Amino acid sequence: RELSSEVRYLPRVHGSGIFTRGETQILNAVTLAPLAEAQKLDGFNPVKEKFFIHHYNFPPFSVGEPGRMMTGRREVGHGALAERAIIPVLPSLEDFPYTIRSVSEALSSNGSTSMASVCSSSLALMDAGVPISSPVAGIAMGLITDESGKFVVLTDIQGAEDHIGDMDFKVAGTKDGVTALQMDIKVKGITFEIMEQALEKARIARLQILDHMSSTISEVSKEVSKYAPKITTINVPQEKIGAVIGSGGATIKGLQSEFDVSINIDEDGKVMIGANNSETADKVVDAINSIIKDVETGDVYNAKVVKLMNFGAFAEILPGKQGLIHISEISTERVENVESVLSVGDNVDVKVIKVDKQGRIDLSIKALLGDSSNDVDEINDDKDFKKSRRSGKRKQVGG
Incomplete structure (x- = not known):
């Protein structure tokens, strides 16, 4: 059947590809996300997370029927088959630290939407900048037999050939080999000769499809989409x-x-x-x-006061790191009440004067103030100025 394909069909998504084979057309959209967004799995499987998820949707309008779109065993199975076909060519998490979701939407259907989903997924992944090792394509093989044992292997079967035929053999892979297989048969069994012929014809068809896909996009995009994280x-x-x-x-x-x-x-x-x-x-x-970063004695920080105590104040010098400004280290003058000088949320310059063996940090404002006798007044003036700005009032200066 006639082939056509296109990438970047949807401009806003991270990657997209549309693949058409005859009357079968699949649109695939790829979304990239951080590894933390991986799908969490329940059950006895030792694999607890999935970093590549392929979903397959088959709306009734794709075969000219009305109805609501629902996910059944067929959709789950087709999605899993395409997922298995793509997984062998995906990069490692070290090389590409993203969770990848690939969604195939059947726009029209007349045979082998699952294999068309493999093709459109490859196109979309390459468009998204996912460094797959090789493009993957798929084809569905059929079989017609008679009572005498004669048989004909069909390539790229349509819906009618699937319905009246004896086999639906889906073969997906790269130019180097097969990555996924699925077979449904209506006869008691098939011979080695049938299998050999089906695989060889599938290889020839797969290479032809891959050649077509390479004419649409020959290499992986150099960078991920500007919309991707x-x-x-x-x-x-x-x-x-x-x-x-x-x-x-x-x-x-x-x-x-x-x-x-x-x-x-x-x-x-x-x-x-x-x-x-x-x-x-x-x-x-x-x-x-x-x-x-290790906090060392002598380091100077602009700290944020986070808690007041009667013996001093705790201030955050770095995210997750707090130190104590003892009441005796607030000023060169005696401070009777911490709250009269400092408030929660104040930003003050502090110097690290001690880090003990347990990592507890002692801070000092006094060490940076010098010998001025008006240190407490300076802190209070700054505090009053901030309050006046919040209230919209200005402190009157002069006569």
């Missing part, structure tokens, strides 16, 4: 993984919420950041590097 990978020391995650996951959740990103951390310290753009990813990398 940008994945950045960094490595942190294993002993620092806990610091990045934080107590109860507070630190990593805070980063994800603040920057609207996804962060996935492996046991070996590999951190994968999924962001909408490179600029955001760079900011997250800087934040993580700040978290894993």
